[in-house]
Amino acid sequence: QKEVEQNSGPLSVPEGAIASLNCTYSDRGSQSFFWYRQYSGKSPELIMSIYSNGDKEDGRFTAQLNKASQYVSLLIRDSQPSDSATYLCAVTRGDSSYKLIFGSGTRLLVRP
Amino acid sequence: DGGITQSPKYLFRKEGQNVTLSCEQNLNHDAMYWYRQDPGQGLRLIYYSQIVNDFQKGDIAEGYSVSREKKESFPLTVTSAQKNPTAFYLCASSMNRGTEAFFGQGTRLTVV
Numbered sequence: 001q002k003e004v005e006q007n008s009g010p011l012s013v014p015e016g017a018i019a020s021l022n023c024t025y026s027d028r029g030s031q032s033f034f035w036y037r038q039y040s041g042k043s044p045e046l047i048m049s050i051y052s053n054g055d056k057e058d059g060r061f062t063a064q065l066n067k068a069s070q071y072v073s074l075l076i077r078d079s080q081p082s083d084s085a086t087y088l089c090a091v092t093r094g095d096s097s098y099k100l101i102f103g104s105g106t107r108l109l110v111r112p
Numbered sequence: 113d114g115g116i117t118q119s120p121k122y123l124f125r126k127e128g129q130n131v132t133l134s135c136e137q138n139l140n141h142d143a144m145y146w147y148r149q150d151p152g153q154g155l156r157l158i159y160y161s162q163i164v165n166d167f168q169k170g171d172i173a174e175g176y177s178v179s180r181e182k183k184e185s186f187p188l189t190v191t192s193a194q195k196n197p198t199a200f201y202l203c204a205s206s207m208n209r210g211t212e213a214f215f216g217q218g219t220r221l222t223v224v
Contacts, residue, residue: 100204
């Protein structure tokens with residue numbers, strides 16, 4: 001079992017729709033959770049961080065964390081073609097190492 | 113202008129050669145990381161450092177070496193022992209362990 005799992009996609013949504021991206025993790029002690037966006041050939045850029053259960057909103061983005069279910073998600077409202085990218089979920093391991101572990105990413109395609 | 117600088121952007125290596133990838137940050141971050149990304153894949157952790165003069169192996173450290181003599185610098189050496197070094201190498205830093213990590217622009221290494 002991978003430490004951080006994501007559906008590779010592609011997830012295809014029409015412009016203006018809500019895109020929902022999901023991530024599960026195996027380490028129950030994990031404390032820090034991040035979503036990154038990566039365009040083809042570029043380095044990842046941080047979109048959202050979330051540290052406690054519940055929702056966190058920033059503009060069109062909402063991160064949701066459920067530690068009991070070991071599940072973190074990212075919602076993108078009013079999706080735009082410029083949102084088309086690979087979205088990486090990252091989790092900090094819960095032991096003293098604090099390793100930052102990434103999932104393999106979900107490719108999102110927003111159709112005009 | 114604060115940030116993380118990786119150099120060079122592109123690097124070509126002959127088989128059997130060691131090469132060193134540079135990573136410098138002026139964000140006053142304590143933690144630094146090296147990741148490898150293969151086409152269509154997520155990020156895999158090579159090495160990480162939480163403080164100066166200390167570093168730990170990640171999940172794929174074989175064939176790589178690092179040093180952390182200064183807070184600002186975390187160079188990665190890809191040795192001849194690394195059998196498949198062709199990849200996109202990403203350096204990141206964070207204020208301290210468990211907090212948001214930010215990436216440099218990456219170095220694309222090709223073995224010729």
